[in-house]
Amino acid sequence: MPRSLHICLFLLFVWESLHAAEPSQRPNIVLILGDDIGFECLNCYGGTSYKTPHLDALAASGLKFDHCHSQPLCTPTRVQIMTGLYNQRNYIRFGILDPQATTFAHLLKQAGYKTCIAGKWQLEGGLDGPNKFGFDEYCLWQVNRRPARYPNPGLEINGRQVDYTDGQYGPDLVSDYLCDFIARHQDAPFFAYYPMILPHSPFVPTPDSDDWDPTVLGPERGQGKNKYFTDMVCYTDKMVGKVVARLDELGLRDNTLVIFTGDNGTNQKITSRLGDREYPGGKGKTSDNGTHVALLASWPKVIRPGRTCDDLIDFTDVLPTLxxxxxxxxxxxxxxxxxxxxxxxxxxxxxxxxWIYCWYERDGKRNKVSRHARDKQYKLYADGRYFDVVADPLEEQTLGQTLAPEAADRRAKLQAVLDRMRVESDPS
Structure with a gap:
């Protein structure tokens, strides 16, 4: 082969390699985190109490994970999903993210991504906190104050406090901002993190409710009325559909990874229908109804539609995946x-x-922590309680001391995980 042809082929290889690494070829990433919505709320997981057509379409277009677990409560989950670490390593207390933490936004920004967070913060750090944690832009509720979040909300937008009084709805405003960010950065890879405000209490009318009142002003009071939770789940679904539709309109859908999950189980005051049975919300509990959440991933360029994955996932897995x-x-x-x-x-x-692992204590009091390790069928707590969570997902009856060989073998393996993960500050 002539030397000149060798050179041409080599240059072609170099050109293709360089262009394969160009930012425009890397996928955009949209991570959506529902607030207080367990897996049982989605039709695609067998829920029958609410209508979730957009989430179901997202599942049908990609991959549905059947065994994803969050932390039992919002701040522990937010810390874990953003840092890829179990809470024992970096959890301080409720409502704060360790100022020294490295987040997925830091790492994607360093790799050339434009980064944005819109929705709920609840991690302190002041008005420049989201920027310090790797986000170029933000539009958030609960940065350094806690005004209303639904009708006529108070938001923090890129260092400014903005109070709305003309009938605006908080979830509309933050999703509008996210969609605008996507449009402004459609020519460069972007990471859009959408920790939703919905459907967290107070349970109040949405703009689609018959009794929506756009004149409501002032701080939130009480938990609202459970009947509005249905409307709020429907609006959660609507907001997911809105973001996906914007990606479609801009021609970005094919090479955008869209992930939807929830930060913990549903509010304990809510009981939903899962198949032919009632399923109580378990937010704040370490039982399955407190941690079992949906995980949907859609990326048309890569993920074949209509697939289901049976693998165990927890929220430490999100950062390395992104x-x-x-x-x-x-x-x-x-x-x-x-x-x-x-x-x-x-x-x-x-x-x-x-196996997956959970270290949980709402206020970071290490002498009161709850720890467990689990696989898809069995869960072992550090205090010795052992459950078959397939037969007993609400953990109502601990397994006795006399175990079948397989259950005994699994218990030994989970105990080894607990022993390995234990830190000096944990109670014995």
């Missing part, structure tokens, strides 16, 4: 706990987890 998908790099010196499920998105088997 880092892999975005071509970013995990920094040295941070003991990330999660495992990327990017291979599963691509249709590969990956390396499924044999």
């Amino acid at each position: 880092v892999e998908v975005g071509g970013a790099t995990l920094p040295d010196g941070i003991p990330f706990d999660g495992a990327s499920f990017a291979p599963q998105l691509r249709g590969e088997s990956g390396t499924p987890r044999e």
